[in-house]
Amino acid sequence: MAPPRLRMTNVEKAFGATRALRGVSFEVAPGEVHTLIGENGAGKSTLMKVLSGAHQADSGTMEIDGEAYIPKGPLDARDRGIAMIYQELNLAPDLSVEENIVLGEEPCRMGVIQSKKRRAMAEKAFAQLDHSGFSLKTLVYELSIAEQQLVEIARALIRQPRVLIMDEPTSSLTQVDVDRLFQVINKLKAQGVSIIYISHFLEECQRVCDRFTVLRDGASVGTGEMASTELDDIIHLMVGREMTEIYPHLDHSIGDPVLELKSFQGRKKPESVTLSLRRGEIFGVAGLVGAGRTETLRACFGLDKISGGSIEIAGTEKAVGSPRDRLRQGVGLLSENRKEEGLLLNQSIANNLTMTRFEPFTKMGFINGAKQLEGSQAWIEKLGVRASGPKQIIGELSGGNQQKVAIGRLLHHDATILLLDEPTRGIDVGSKAHIYRLVGELAAQGKAILFVSSYLPELLGVCDTIGVMCRGVLEEVRPAEDWNEHEILSVAVGQEEEK
Numbered sequence: 001m002a003p004p005r006l007r008m009t010n011v012e013k014a015f016g017a018t019r020a021l022r023g024v025s026f027e028v029a030p031g032e033v034h035t036l037i038g039e040n041g042a043g044k045s046t047l048m049k050v051l052s053g054a055h056q057a058d059s060g061t062m063e064i065d066g067e068a069y070i071p072k073g074p075l076d077a078r079d080r081g082i083a084m085i086y087q088e089l090n091l092a093p094d095l096s097v098e099e100n101i102v103l104g105e106e107p108c109r110m111g112v113i114q115s116k117k118r119r120a121m122a123e124k125a126f127a128q129l130d131h132s133g134f135s136l137k138t139l140v141y142e143l144s145i146a147e148q149q150l151v152e153i154a155r156a157l158i159r160q161p162r163v164l165i166m167d168e169p170t171s172s173l174t175q176v177d178v179d180r181l182f183q184v185i186n187k188l189k190a191q192g193v194s195i196i197y198i199s200h201f202l203e204e205c206q207r208v209c210d211r212f213t214v215l216r217d218g219a220s221v222g223t224g225e226m227a228s229t230e231l232d233d234i235i236h237l238m239v240g241r242e243m244t245e246i247y248p249h250l251d252h253s254i255g256d257p258v259l260e261l262k263s264f265q266g267r268k269k270p271e272s273v274t275l276s277l278r279r280g281e282i283f284g285v286a287g288l289v290g291a292g293r294t295e296t297l298r299a300c301f302g303l304d305k306i307s308g309g310s311i312e313i314a315g316t317e318k319a320v321g322s323p324r325d326r327l328r329q330g331v332g333l334l335s336e337n338r339k340e341e342g343l344l345l346n347q348s349i350a351n352n353l354t355m356t357r358f359e360p361f362t363k364m365g366f367i368n369g370a371k372q373l374e375g376s377q378a379w380i381e382k383l384g385v386r387a388s389g390p391k392q393i394i395g396e397l398s399g400g401n402q403q404k405v406a407i408g409r410l411l412h413h414d415a416t417i418l419l420l421d422e423p424t425r426g427i428d429v430g431s432k433a434h435i436y437r438l439v440g441e442l443a444a445q446g447k448a449i450l451f452v453s454s455y456l457p458e459l460l461g462v463c464d465t466i467g468v469m470c471r472g473v474l475e476e477v478r479p480a481e482d483w484n485e486h487e488i489l490s491v492a493v494g495q496e497e498e499k
Helices: 044-051 074-079 097-101 115-127 145-156 175-190 202-208 231-239 293-301 323-328 338-342 349-354 369-383 399-413 429-444 456-462 485-492
Strands: 006-015 018-028 033-037 059-064 082-085 163-167 194-198 211-216 219-225 257-266 273-278 282-287 306-313 331-334 417-421 448-452 465-470 473-479
Touching (some): 018 194, 044 194, 097 115, 115 145, 211 231, 282 485, 331 399, 349 399, 369 399, 399 429, 456 485, 465 485
Parallel strands (some): 018 219, 033 194, 282 448, 282 465, 331 417
Antiparallel strands (some): 006 018, 211 219
């Protein structure tokens, strides 16, 4: 028999006293899509960083097509045919889409970049994604997180990799773009490319992957054929316990409006949003990439300017307001971009949790450090954050645990109106259920929640009301039970309008 494309045997990696990997073994065949599944902190990203040369394993062996593989670094790994798309995007924001896609692979002649060849390379890579929503000349910082994710994927395809690692590639993509990505995966699979697919969306894994391996607490605890394994069995392997309800339902009553938008417009988007968010209501917002969902939340919070229409908070018009004003008015925003906007990655968990509200820990203008740590520890326990303690630097945590801390800051601030942009991005299924329960508890306390998500099952499972945006306009709002996934997508792509 031919050797597997990739074989990792008894791989171990420790960071100080923390054993991130404890003898992991893992195999991927040529042309196979193999999903790596596990909770946040289970060791998935660490294992892939070892494979891609970003970390050196402490022990264990690796082989590529039967040959020993010991990468000296990421460049060496790339030369050996390993390409990785990280969960946290690694793009140059001040360069164009084209320049980012070909970065490090620029065609040159006598030291001069050949612009036409570079453009052709970028177009070829991007064409595989079947996406023409924006120009290759656009600067990356002008794109949404979802659009940046597409650029990251296109860049990984430049070198025709033998092994392509996708770490949460659909976490910010809408269903339409997910479908396009899966078409690309099937093309690459037919070409013999081996794909390691890391995702917390188990339904996606079931749809696109051939086999699975589950990691728990740094060890491989199970592997098998995806088609013949029940999702409940995989979840049990992941969490080590039974999960009876992913979308828990908590009784909550809906009261008077607390946030009203009327013909609300931003500088570019949204073009027109009219909605009423009521006390105790979970209001979901669906739409395609670029539809204006994120821009609506940013304008509401005062991060982007309002160019038209009105916004009322608790019955009072608040058209002009900075983020500081909005915080004082009881509005909290969870950004979809936790890396650049949501967190201070070089600060402690405690500082990130409490930075917008120090009052419980201050006396005469001074912060009581012990009380701050005590209060932060309580949130760590309530949110199930995997960390050594509140003093740990948040940049050391996995992406999912960072997201929990970002949500925890809003809860600590005691905001009455929560603007949540992709709140479960990068969070495993067990933690998602935890977050959904928290959202339900907040609604039961009378909080009002505007919930933007690209994952339609969670909108249908969590929200009371769902509105769908298309081309910058909130087109239609209905009770959640009056929607299904097909109808949401039809409105999102403008089919109903075309008919």
